[in-house]
Amino acid sequence: MRRTLAVTLIALVVIGLIGFAxxxxxxxxxxxxxxxxxxxxxxxxxxxxxxxxxxxxxxxxxxxxxxxxxxxxxxxxxxxxxxxxxxxxxxxxxxxxxxxxxxxxxxxxxxxxxATTYQAGLYVRRDSGINSVLDCNGKVWLATDELSTSGNVIPSIVFENWGIVPSEKIFTGSHPAAMTALVEGQGDFATCFYSPPGAPAGFGDSWELGDDLERWLWDPYNNAPYSEAERGSLRDVRGGIDDIYSFESLIWNFKCVALIGGNIPxxxxxxxxxxxxxxxxxxxxxxxxxxxxxxxxxxxxxxxxxxxxxxxxxxxxxxxxxxxxxxxxxxxx
Structure with missing residues (x-):
């Protein structure tokens, strides 16, 4: 009886270990x-x-x-x-x-x-005076994470190659956090992912590399966002915080001014x-x-x-x- 009980207990233990493993x-x-x-x-x-x-x-x-x-x-x-x-x-x-x-x-x-690739974008206030990557020299940089491809790695390589030295780099932890910090005035520019805008409904065209980065979002002739009926869809990092700030305020006040580096997988x-x-x-x-x-x-x-x-x-x-x-x-x- 004891032997039978012992064998049974051993079997249960083995079954338990197999199940756990x-x-x-x-x-x-x-x-x-x-x-x-x-x-x-x-x-x-x-x-x-x-x-x-x-x-x-x-x-x-x-x-x-x-x-x-x-x-x-x-x-x-x-x-x-x-x-x-x-x-x-x-x-x-x-x-x-x-x-x-x-x-x-x-x-x-x-x-x-x-698309199976994306780009690193340079985001600034529209009135910042930053119009290219070269203008980032001496400015406060809002990066995302040290291992973020678009939020830090690629921009760091480009800045080093071009001799651009920001006055300070702040790691914010994520893409929305970097954009939020820019909105709140904690830095001069942010580097985050860029995905091109979607065309307006019924518009038989799509964004291609070389097009205006703000196409279908910002009307360059009237210097204002497109009307709701005319605008496309916002797919870059700004769209990740449009539940905190309005679409209009994000487009009115902030822009992606340049792409940094090439296509990223x-x-x-x-x-x-x-x-x-x-x-x-x-x-x-x-x-x-x-x-x-x-x-x-x-x-x-x-x-x-x-x-x-x-x-x-x-x-x-x-x-x-x-x-x-x-x-x-x-x-x-």
């Missing part, structure tokens, strides 16, 4: 890590809804986890073992690649309104070291299926989340152009 179960969920590029509270709330949807589509337990900053996401990936995927921005991804010795796998690039969906390929395949397909639905698109495309409109398959080579731009070697494959 299995990734994607309730006791050991897959971690979908997120960064607060906009409001952390909003990112987490929407991320939880997405994680729940992906769990339903895959049968795996997936938990959304907000990282306090970009560096924390890099560390979470680097110390993971088969249970982490997330949505790192470009320089974050390259940092993860370096920290893990290349043991990170990018699978999907985000697509925003048909969009953020991606990447899987950390030792992540099971079959599980990753299922999650990738679930993301594709989810974002293709109206309900899914409403979450992914929210201006309180990451504003994705679709996804595209990629490999690590997607980031080689950025590696070259920031002086990192292209890995041997």
């Amino acid at each position: 299995q990734v994607g179960t309730r006791t050991n969920p897959i971690k979908m890590v997120l960064v607060p590029s906009t409001s952390g509270e909003d990112i987490l709330e929407i991320g939880q809804d997405i994680a729940e949807a992906l769990s339903g589509l895959t049968g795996y337990y997936i938990e959304a986890i907000l990282q306090p900053d970009y560096a924390a996401m890099v560390e979470t990936f680097a110390t993971s073992d088969g249970d982490v995927f997330g949505m790192p921005a470009s320089v974050q991804y390259l940092s993860i690649f370096e920290r893990t010795g290349g043991k990170v796998t990018p699978r999907l690039a985000s697509v925003r309104y048909g 969009n953020d991606c969906v990447a899987f950390g070291p030792n992540f099971d390929t079959t599980m990753a395949d299922a999650i990738v397909q679930a993301i594709k299926d989810h974002i293709a639905t109206d309900a899914g698109l409403a979450l992914w495309n929210s201006d309180k989340f990451y504003e994705w409109t679709a996804v595209a398959d990629i490999t690590d080579a997607y980031y080689d152009g950025l590696r070259t731009a920031i002086g990192m070697p292209i890995p041997v494959r």
Whole structure:
């Protein structure tokens, strides 16, 4: 009797250990890590809804986890073992690649309104007298995060190459925070992501590189914002704080005066070291299926989340152009 009881207890312990060790179960969920590029509270709330949807589509337990900053996401990936995927921005991804010795796998690039790249924008008050990147010399710089591609890394390289020395650099923590600090007069210029405006409804055209950065938003002939009936949609960083400040006040008083550097690869969906390929395949397909639905698109495309409109398959080579731009070697494959 005692032997039977002992065997039974051992079996229960073994079963419990197996259940605990299995990734994607309730006791050991897959971690979908997120960064607060906009409001952390909003990112987490929407991320939880997405994680729940992906769990339903895959049968795996997936938990959304907000990282306090970009560096924390890099560390979470680097110390993971088969249970982490997330949505790192470009320089974050390259940092993860370096920290893990290349043991990170990018699978999907985000697509925003048909584009898989974006730019770094220079934002100023319209009456600031700053009309180009060269005018930033000696001014107070509102950056986002140290590892932000558009909010710090690319502008830093350009400023150094051009001999531009701001009087002070303030890290604000996120793109909306940098823009808010500019609105509140805490600095002279901000560097944040730039996404071109959308055309007005029924307008058979789209923004192209070289067009006016404020096209469909600011009327250069009347020196005023376009009327509500004529204007396009605001998709750059200013749109992330239009629940705090009115559209009119943001457009009247602030502008993106220049782009800094070239095209930057969009953020991606990447899987950390030792992540099971079959599980990753299922999650990738679930993301594709989810974002293709109206309900899914409403979450992914929210201006309180990451504003994705679709996804595209990629490999690590997607980031080689950025590696070259920031002086990192292209890995041997």
